[in-house]
Amino acid sequence: MRTFVGIDLGSTTTKAVLMDENKEVIGRGITNSRSNYATAARVASEEARIDARFTLFRRALHVGEAGHEHSAEFLAALERNFRLIQFLEQLDDLEETCHRQLEADRFKSIAGPLQEALHIIFARLRQEAASLYAPGAKRKSDFFRDIAGSRFHVHAEAVAREMGIALDMVLNAYDKSIIEVENRPPGGDLSDKFRRAVARMLAADSHAADGEGDFAAMIESALGIELEETYLVGTGYGRVTLPFSKEHIRSEILCHGLGAHMMYPGTRTVLDIGGQDTKGIQIDGHGIVENFQMNDRCAAGCGRYLGYIADEMNMGLHELGPLAMQSNRPARINSTCTVFAGAELRDRLSLGEKREDILAGLHRAIILRAISIISRSGGVTDQFTFTGGVAKNEAAVRELRKLIQENYGEVTININPDSIYTGALGASEFARRAVAA
Amino acid sequence: MTVIVGPKTKPPEAIKDASMARQKQMVNAHYDRLASAKERGEKVAATFVPGNLNELLMCFDMVNNLPEVNAIQNGLRRQSGGYVMEAEKLGHSEDVCTYVKSDIGMMAKGNIGPNGKPLPDPDVLLLSYTGCFTFMKWFELLRRQYKCETIMFQTPYLADGRITTDMISYMVKQLRQDVIPKLERISGVKFDIDRLREYLRKSAKAEDDHVWVLQSAKHKPSPIDAYFGGIYYIGPIFGAFRGTDDAIEYYKFLRAEVEQRIAQGKGPVTPDGNMGQERYRLVVEGPPNYTNFRQFWKMFYDEGAVVVASSYTKVGGTYDYGFRHDPDRPLESLAEYCLNVYTNRNLPMRVDMLENYINEYQADGLLINSIKSCNSFSAGQLLMMREVEKRTGKPAAFIETDLVDPRYFSAANVKNRLESYFQMIEQKRAGFRGAA
Numbered sequence: 001m002r003t004f005v006g007i008d009l010g011s012t013t014t015k016a017v018l019m020d021e022n023k024e025v026i027g028r029g030i031t032n033s034r035s036n037y038a039t040a041a042r043v044a045s046e047e048a049r050i051d052a053r054f055t056l057f058r059r060a061l062h063v064g065e066a067g068h069e070h071s072a073e074f075l076a077a078l079e080r081n082f083r084l085i086q087f088l089e090q091l092d093d094l095e096e097t098c099h100r101q102l103e104a105d106r107f108k109s110i111a112g113p114l115q116e117a118l119h120i121i122f123a124r125l126r127q128e129a130a131s132l133y134a135p136g137a138k139r140k141s142d143f144f145r146d147i148a149g150s151r152f153h154v155h156a157e158a159v160a161r162e163m164g165i166a167l168d169m170v171l172n173a174y175d176k177s178i179i180e181v182e183n184r185p186p187g188g189d190l191s192d193k194f195r196r197a198v199a200r201m202l203a204a205d206s207h208a209a210d211g212e213g214d215f216a217a218m219i220e221s222a223l224g225i226e227l228e229e230t231y232l233v234g235t236g237y238g239r240v241t242l243p244f245s246k247e248h249i250r251s252e253i254l255c256h257g258l259g260a261h262m263m264y265p266g267t268r269t270v271l272d273i274g275g276q277d278t279k280g281i282q283i284d285g286h287g288i289v290e291n292f293q294m295n296d297r298c299a300a301g302c303g304r305y306l307g308y309i310a311d312e313m314n315m316g317l318h319e320l321g322p323l324a325m326q327s328n329r330p331a332r333i334n335s336t337c338t339v340f341a342g343a344e345l346r347d348r349l350s351l352g353e354k355r356e357d358i359l360a361g362l363h364r365a366i367i368l369r370a371i372s373i374i375s376r377s378g379g380v381t382d383q384f385t386f387t388g389g390v391a392k393n394e395a396a397v398r399e400l401r402k403l404i405q406e407n408y409g410e411v412t413i414n415i416n417p418d419s420i421y422t423g424a425l426g427a428s429e430f431a432r433r434a435v436a437a
Numbered sequence: 438m439t440v441i442v443g444p445k446t447k448p449p450e451a452i453k454d455a456s457m458a459r460q461k462q463m464v465n466a467h468y469d470r471l472a473s474a475k476e477r478g479e480k481v482a483a484t485f486v487p488g489n490l491n492e493l494l495m496c497f498d499m500v501n502n503l504p505e506v507n508a509i510q511n512g513l514r515r516q517s518g519g520y521v522m523e524a525e526k527l528g529h530s531e532d533v534c535t536y537v538k539s540d541i542g543m544m545a546k547g548n549i550g551p552n553g554k555p556l557p558d559p560d561v562l563l564l565s566y567t568g569c570f571t572f573m574k575w576f577e578l579l580r581r582q583y584k585c586e587t588i589m590f591q592t593p594y595l596a597d598g599r600i601t602t603d604m605i606s607y608m609v610k611q612l613r614q615d616v617i618p619k620l621e622r623i624s625g626v627k628f629d630i631d632r633l634r635e636y637l638r639k640s641a642k643a644e645d646d647h648v649w650v651l652q653s654a655k656h657k658p659s660p661i662d663a664y665f666g667g668i669y670y671i672g673p674i675f676g677a678f679r680g681t682d683d684a685i686e687y688y689k690f691l692r693a694e695v696e697q698r699i700a701q702g703k704g705p706v707t708p709d710g711n712m713g714q715e716r717y718r719l720v721v722e723g724p725p726n727y728t729n730f731r732q733f734w735k736m737f738y739d740e741g742a743v744v745v746a747s748s749y750t751k752v753g754g755t756y757d758y759g760f761r762h763d764p765d766r767p768l769e770s771l772a773e774y775c776l777n778v779y780t781n782r783n784l785p786m787r788v789d790m791l792e793n794y795i796n797e798y799q800a801d802g803l804l805i806n807s808i809k810s811c812n813s814f815s816a817g818q819l820l821m822m823r824e825v826e827k828r829t830g831k832p833a834a835f836i837e838t839d840l841v842d843p844r845y846f847s848a849a850n851v852k853n854r855l856e857s858y859f860q861m862i863e864q865k866r867a868g869f870r871g872a873a
Contacts, residue, residue, distance in 0.1 A: 237849065251857035254864060289861045296837040296850055376819060
């Protein structure tokens with residue numbers, strides 16, 4: 001099966017989309033770009049390939065079709081087992097790497113106790129791993145760094161206390177290792193991992209496969225479909241660091257324009273708030289970019305700014321929007337410089353203003369900047385599409401709707417649940433066209 | 438594979454053609470002449486590039502010192518960053534024109550010229566005001582520093598888009614009653630109009646070849662880059678050489694060089710040698726960035742983008758619509774010259790000019806380099822861009838840098854926009870079907 005890959009190497013996250021010849025997205029993958037772009041690209045495309053396999057499994061198992069009600073359950077169980085296997089593999093890698101760190105001089109004096117502490121911590125991590133992937137278990141993030149990191153801290157604290165050793169030394173071994181582990185591309189044969197996942201779930205619950213046909217055989221036949229990567233197009237700030245030739249690179253402005261067009265063919269104006277920059281893009285009826293404007297000299301108002309605010313308030317990035325939504329009286333923060341707005345945040349907090357009101361005001365300040373960039377690119381034309389990670393933030397969306405309505409009246413505003421993949425989607429379509437042309 | 442030019446990568450020696458080498462000699466000789474002017478008892482006039490009265494100054498045996506050119510030279514030599522910071526220490530705001538700050542900073546650090554020798558104090562500041570308010574403030578600062586006389590030559594702004602006889606007579610009156618008498622007094626040389634006529638005759642001769650060179654970009658492929666290369670082509674005519682035999686010789690030489698390139702079907706010479714295949718023909722509005730000049734240019738020629746016409750190369754005078762210095766109408770022609778300078782033109786005139794360039798030079802689109810610290814260029818650029826887009830149907834793009842402040846050149850950002858723009862042109866050309 002011919003597939004076309006689009007990779008969007010953003011400053012915060014790297015996204016990959018796998019498209020088939022019928023322009024259908026069969027797989028999506030995402031990872032953080034913090035480690036390095038080359039690894040991020042490999043991890044994201046591996047994730048997209050995994051996701052594509054699940055799409056093929058869904059097709060093979062007729063998920064969603066009448067008479068195949070058990071298929072979905074089977075597939076969900078398979079995914080949980082597969083993720084668990086992946087997690088355990090990376091955990092092994094992390095443990096090995098941590099132990100290697102102990103050979104360094106600074107650990108020499110307490111290498112023995114540290115080694116023991118690590119054994120205990122990793123034993124506990126392994127023990128609880130299954131529960132992290134149990135049916136109904138909720139995870140705040142799907143990134144290994146986030147899941148393993150938060151649990152490691154919990155266990156390390158307890159073990160250090162029990163053993164009477166310095167916690168910072170244990171954490172130091174972890175900190176030195178996690179980047180290395182993150183930088184290692186996922187290894188091993190993918191099909192083999194799926195087979196192991198099937199075997200694991202059948203071993204735990206032999207009834208899992210009871211249903212409409214021989215699930216294991218169906219999975220096996222889906223695994224037999226070869227996913228041939230016909231062409232790849234990269235986009236985003238990291239694109240030049242990859243060994244892509246010019247023909248394999250498109251700017252993210254073009255990719256977001258085309259991606260938004262594919263999601264909503266009627267769209268004429270696109271706003272993308274990315275990690276480091278905000279773009280206002282005007283496109284024609286074919287998704288071809290007519291004009292664009294970006295922020296320059298100052299990245300205030302970009303996605304990353306929300307990260308600063310979250311750190312400032314000691315909150316998770318994803319908690320910001322929901323908290324801001326609770327506000328009925330948003331603070332009026334008029335600074336177009338969101339770093340100044342940050343100063344106002346501290347000032348207002350000290351005056352006892354409500355956090356949700358200040359946050360709502362900050363979301364408005366960010367969107368005000370975006371509105372300015374959009375107007376410079378030529379304003380808002382029906383339909384308008386909001387892309388990028390910030391499109392998931394409901395408080396930002398609320399302010400955007402309000403300001404668009406105030407400035408441009410009734411305009412259709414599109415926000416796709418997969419908005420974060422818009423750039424990668426456009427890139428994959430460029431890849432498809434490169435071969436089709 | 439894309440080659441990344443990092444700040445630590447030492448680029449290979451820039452390739453220069455013979456005319457560039459020749460110009461370098463001319464510029465060096467001029468700076469040497471400036472540095473030793475006082476020893477020879479020569480008087481020095483500081484003046485601006487747009488609408489400068491070089492021929493008139495020559496009539497009084499004065500040597501011409503151009504603060505803007507010093508700032509540009511210091512930008513190219515990576516000295517301006519330190520000078521700008523120095524000026525900020527003295528209290529000048531971050532938003533002030535960085536030509537001014539580079540100049541002020543250079544003075545604060547001993548007024549050493551680009552040739553490493555101290556520049557002389559001017560005997561007169563001749564301000565031929567052509568559309569940039571900053572010039573007045575700049576010379577106010579210099580007057581305080583040098584305590585010398587300032588002559589203000591007022592050029593009416595072309596608000597209605599045309600030159601009237603009243604404007605000309607107003608300017609000629611200033612020349613007769615104020616500018617010339619003062620220059621006579623300061624220099625001790627009596628004004629001789631025939632001498633001026635002779636210089637103007639020489640100017641017109643050089644101007645003919647200069648225009649021919651700029652218009653050679655109508656060829657496909659264009660034998661020159663009319664923005665990055667254009668910076669070199671305007672050097673002698675906008676600087677201290679207009680009216681001299683040196684300028685005539687330079688442009689004759691340059692023209693022969695370009696003729697040869699056309700005959701050989703060659704594109705422009707870049708610092709990395711002959712440019713590869715011409716893929717995009719652009720019109721550029723706004724000054725270039727000088728602190729990262731070569732890196733900036735590379736972003737164009739690496740992609741096969743050549744600038745076929747630019748407004749910046751008209752900042753010291755627009756000749757391509759027929760204006761020539763006229764020995765038969767000497768003072769009137771000096772006035773007309775100043776009135777015609779690009780920054781003295783209103784926005785509709787600038788839009789018309791850019792539109793014409795796109796059509797005449799068969800360009801793929803318009804690129805605007807908006808300068809953070811230059812209001813006389815940057816004001817209204819977005820509106821100009823939209824209007825040109827509307828009239829020509831060609832795509833336009835907007836980048837933002839600065840003149841000589843290295844802090845305001847973000848290579849990643851500029852490159853990202855430029856690449857997006859080139860791909861946008863490509864995509865538009867291909868239309869929907871081949872939009873890959």
